[in-house]
Amino acid sequence: MVRTLVIDTLKKTGQTVLLKGWVNARRDHGKIVFIDLRDRTGIIQTVLSPELAGSLHPEDVVYITGLVKLRPEKLINPNISTGQIEIEVQSAELISKAAELPFDMGSPTLNVELPTLLDHRSLTLRHPTVRDIFTLQSAVYQGFREASLKLKCTEIFTPTISASATEGGAEVFKVQYYDHSAFMVQSPQLYKQMLVPVFERVFLMSKAYRAEPSVTTRHLSESTQLDCELGFVNFRDLLDALEFVGKNTLKYVTKTCHPILDRFNIPHPNVDNIPRLTMREAQKIILDRTGIDHTTEPDLMPEDEREICRWALETHNCDLVTITHFPTKKRSFYTAPDPKNPEFSLSYDLLFRGMEILSGSQRIHDHDELVAAIESRGMSPQNFKMYLMAFKYGMPPEGGFSFGLERLTMQILKLANVREASLFPRDMERVDFRLS
Amino acid sequence: MVRTLVIDTLKKTGQTVLLKGWVNARRDHGKIVFIDLRDRTGIIQTVLSPELAGSLHPEDVVYITGLVKLRPEKLINPNISTGQIEIEVQSAELISKAAELPFDMGSPTLNVELPTLLDHRSLTLRHPTVRDIFTLQSAVYQGFREASLKLKCTEIFTPTISASATEGGAEVFKVQYYDHSAFMVQSPQLYKQMLVPVFERVFLMSKAYRAEPSVTTRHLSESTQLDCELGFVNFRDLLDALEFVGKNTLKYVTKTCHPILDRFNIPHPNVDNIPRLTMREAQKIILDRTGIDHTTEPDLMPEDEREICRWALETHNCDLVTITHFPTKKRSFYTAPDPKNPEFSLSYDLLFRGMEILSGSQRIHDHDELVAAIESRGMSPQNFKMYLMAFKYGMPPEGGFSFGLERLTMQILKLANVREASLFPRDMERVDFRLS
Structure with a gap:
């Protein structure tokens, strides 16, 4: 399957797509796991079973296949450009495992001091x-x-x-x-x-x-x-x-x-x-x-x-x-x-x-x-x-x-x-x- | 008067133009002097009286006002893009006097050895x-x-x-x-x-x-x-x-x-x-x-x-x-x-x-x-x-x-x-x- 960029999922509601990117954040909610996937064009919410999510954690490189679905009205996130949709994940392939991060990279703003920002430059530039x-x-x-x-x-x-x-x-x-x-x-x-x-x-x-x-x-x-x-x-x-x-x-x-x-x-x-x-x-x-x-x-x-x-x-x-x-x-x-x-x-x-x-x-x-x-x-x-x-x-x-x-x-x-x-x-x- | 670039004189036959550039070469023929004027777009032949030409010599910066004229058929120069025309000069203003050149810069090819080419780099690049x-x-x-x-x-x-x-x-x-x-x-x-x-x-x-x-x-x-x-x-x-x-x-x-x-x-x-x-x-x-x-x-x-x-x-x-x-x-x-x-x-x-x-x-x-x-x-x-x-x-x-x-x-x-x-x-x- 050809890769779809995050920004292009907006045009593919109802279709199965292959996304490639980084785990931007992970939220575990019992029987479902939300993983925000990041690529160069944006961030999108994906929904996985705990089995599929495995031990995926921030900055892991992952290839995800899944269905593009409209979110229910009340779950729309106006803060991201893909906030009306999410991906119902069918498979997730870990491509490159990331080490544990030294600080949180998943928030909308990166709250670190300048020396930390620069000491970890090849990481912090990704934010x-x-x-x-x-x-x-x-x-x-x-x-x-x-x-x-x-x-x-x-x-x-x-x-x-x-x-x-x-x-x-x-x-x-x-x-x-x-x-x-x-x-x-x-x-x-x-x-x-x-x-x-x-x-x-x-x-x-x-x-x-x-x-x-x-x-x-x-x-x-x-x-x-x-x-x-x-x-x-x-x-x-x-x-x-x-x-x-x-x-x-x-x-x-x-x-x-x-x-x-x-x-x-x-x-x-x-x-x-x-x-x-x-x-x-x-x-x-x-x-x-x-x-x-x-x-x-x-x-x-x-x-x-x-x-x-x-x-x-x-x-x-x-x-x-x-x-x-x-x-x-x-x-x-x-x-x-x-x-x-x-x-x-x-x-x-x-x-x-x-x-x-x-x-x-x-x-x-x-x-x-x-x-x-x-x-x-x-x-x-x-x-x-x-x-x-x-x-x-x-x-x-x-x-x-x-x-x-x-x-x-x-x-x-x-x-x-x-x-x-x-x-x-x-x-x-x-x-x-x-x-x- | 607004400056005309050498290449644009081709469209201005019969008009008086102001050209700005460098003396590329000078040829004295008794009562007339030919000066090839160079700018970033090309070279054009200009025709002056000895009085107007004064002591102009290669690499002098000069502003020339003159009439764009078609050349007689037999004097067309097929080797330069402006070869069908020449400038009948009405006035020539010396803007910046050049020192005597260490070697000829007016020929179609620059015949100098590599060390000379580089020792005079800020001159030879003009060729x-x-x-x-x-x-x-x-x-x-x-x-x-x-x-x-x-x-x-x-x-x-x-x-x-x-x-x-x-x-x-x-x-x-x-x-x-x-x-x-x-x-x-x-x-x-x-x-x-x-x-x-x-x-x-x-x-x-x-x-x-x-x-x-x-x-x-x-x-x-x-x-x-x-x-x-x-x-x-x-x-x-x-x-x-x-x-x-x-x-x-x-x-x-x-x-x-x-x-x-x-x-x-x-x-x-x-x-x-x-x-x-x-x-x-x-x-x-x-x-x-x-x-x-x-x-x-x-x-x-x-x-x-x-x-x-x-x-x-x-x-x-x-x-x-x-x-x-x-x-x-x-x-x-x-x-x-x-x-x-x-x-x-x-x-x-x-x-x-x-x-x-x-x-x-x-x-x-x-x-x-x-x-x-x-x-x-x-x-x-x-x-x-x-x-x-x-x-x-x-x-x-x-x-x-x-x-x-x-x-x-x-x-x-x-x-x-x-x-x-x-x-x-x-x-x-x-x-x-x-x-x-």
């Missing part, structure tokens, strides 16, 4: 509310891809091992590379810029490694970064592209994952009519609204990001807001200063519900200006030879942006910790297991 | 025949994605930093991870298997790091790996999935990149009616055809792969052939032995035009059998705790396959060296520049 996070994460990437392809970007595959620290700074992981020392890249930034003269418009998914000895709820040592970079563009083109990608990624996630958003009690995002403000304009609005004067601060504080997002929602009915013109000194060396006022830069952040989710800038595309910018940060142009070569031989005006996949997943689902948004998070204390 | 390789590479990945999505696989994002060597073996890169030592993964194999009980079917793109001190034409220290892994499958399901992905990836590449295949003189692949042979059957056919007796060898030799592909093409008109049942000892520990003859395994390779391009197997899914397999290879189950946890709590029958993106790109385009199929290849001697 439907944990799995939901990563189903949505795959949709974030797919939405990003589709938006990038619509912008006519070509996908590229960049290296993660580098001869020098990508963007300056000491917080890089060192790798023993044959008889030499090399580094894991902090971002694919320099490589994507080098490919503008090749494809003009590129996008990519890559890894970003950050060795800051940080244990905050926002920090991962290894994260997944999504990037776009576009040539022959001015600042306005870049803002349009940034908002196009941000908006369409969120739209795709909403369209394909609205049941997950609903299960997490997340309102569907409003992403049209995105307001644009300079950082100084945003600080002025915050002063007017709250009386708190951050108008001379060199950056938005976390509470400023939250306040300006409240403003955007109230005045523009939009969950996104674009902030531009951050101080040149606060951004990376390749960021183009605003020619009208070089103290501020042609940079931008896209904020979503209180947090920055995409960030980028127009870049310096003149070779000599770029060399000067590298030197002004106390770095040596010698360490950027392959990068500078792209500028030496004719680089058009260009810019781009990037975002962290785990961080955006966290922000969309309002997770408390970015580690919950990484399948196997790496941090200062953990590589699958706690480092001793 | 249309080099760029073609990576346009096709992006199509390989897109074709793989579409096939994987059709198989209902969920995309996953797996870590590259690991606490222990993934699949045994000493040839791993060691990374200084805060106060600890960690390793770069040899493949995402163990992680994708751990996600079968979560999503049942997964696919991913990731990095594979191999520290073999090898300088062959097939070896990269860092490569891009594409993977699928499927649960609730038997050996036949896996062969079907393998061939579905292999066939449809090649079909997508042929459909979207046939002009590139034509430029590289590569015949379009025949991918239907893929024959299946066990390794022993293949060796027998090779003996019958060539008189060379490899029927007791534990693997196919490179010349065997070429011969059996010739056989597949001659007898089945197919550029692909699936080989199964390699000796258990020759495959990784997680490979399931054939229950009918455990000396051979439920493994498979998909060969394409003389070389293996996809490889995989049915996996051992029983926890205790897997522990025994690890121990039988002299490894410690302690190093596989998170992996084994996935099997301890109920793993269905499962298997999968993977392929190297650069290697498949190399094989499709018949490149001489896999380094040509990596944007920025990492090998024993090179990280962008030659390691001293």
